Amino acid sequence: MADTAVHVVLVPGFWLGGWAWDDVVGPLRDAGLVPHPVTLPGMTDDAPDRATVTREDQVEAVRALAAGLDGPVVLVGHSGGGALVGEVVDRDPGRYARVVYLDSGPLVDGAALNPPLPPGVTDIPLPAWEELEAQGSSLAGLDDGALTRFRERAVPQPGLVATGVARMADPGRFAVPVTAVCTSISAEQLMALASHDAPFHTELLDYPDLTFVDLPTGHWAMFSRPAELAAALVQACRD
Template identity: 60%
Template sequence: MTTRTQLVLVPGFWLGGWAWDDVVPALRAAGVEPHPVTLPGLDPDDRGTDPAAVTRADHVRAVTDVVDALDGDVVLVGHSGGGAVVGEAVDRRPDRVRRAVYVDSGPLEDGAVLALDLPADAPGIPLPSWEELAAAGSSLDGIDADGLARFRARAVPHPGGVARGAVHVSDPRRFDVPVTAVCTSLPSEVLRTMVDGGPPLHTELGRYDVTYVDLPTGHWPMFSRPGDLAAVLVDAARA
């Protein structure tokens, strides 16, 4: 019996596991087992969770709980803000994760904060306008009108405690877990010049064994190029 590689899919800000819906069928067809994760406070159908009470530790625990429940090889995939959560999960389970894949994102250094200026009393960050996202560098290239409408309809304000909570990583064994960096809105030749940490990005990417893959599109390839993203993830899972 062949054990399938387990691919844990962690979306970025405002998104639940539904964001991977167009990617999942191709992953299954290729023989890997996808596990899309909806992090606490980000389920559009959940009325029982208070987003203001959700912390970074809750998000990291949600991912490690999935890892702990799986058998065989585990590959973690983090998109955008989900990449920082994946980096922390790798730190907690370096002996269980065979590879980490960062989609237009990367692992952050200890103490890094994603939304440093978010007021302490802000319960969450609503999805900005498309114009505001574009101005902030989050490209929407490749997403059609139907995709944008679905994105807007299902997006949930990102929990404030997660956005302003500090990243905590400390186990040096995390650097033994190889990485695939999927470069979508930023080409790999540019990303390679930005991987040495410190402000403003606070990334640890330069300390890992990294395979760079270019997939030119916007910041949300699961919406703009889902089939191509699935192929990249399958290759990473088999690396």
């Protein structure tokens, strides 16, 4: 892929829009790649339909974007965006040159990221920092400025996306090369913990062409180590 312009579709995790990749897209462009930071349906401040946005809506938005690009496509999914990316690849495995899971991985068929919400609750606001860390989402590497920006720009996560189940059906997805960028836990830890069972419910280790990259930091590497993350993505596109 070194001599071909590669499209890099950047899918953020919960509470984030395409702005989350602001410090990553410049280095990708400098390396000759074509980045596409994604703001998923329902993930803007003024979204009128957040309560009705489904996983299918977000999966289809990414699939349609990738389908309209001319040339190789590398999908990058962070956190909950990784689960979406897994479903996108399942829809058309032959379209993608590689998938990069950033502190994330593809779910097994029928798994959900979150349990059902209480009656009347339609979205999930960004929790307090202490709650996020207690849930295992490390804030390591984020200074006060980064935390303030994150809090100011975050929007509630649509409940139907968070609680909807993944649908994986095409075995051709296992032929797509995968890179797992490990930030809040190491590759060694991930290999020991990743399975179809709780807590991850991931099929990540089922992919035969799987490369691990360690990038020690917290869960949000696009904020804490954007230059190093960009370098890892450039290398993934060249592999």
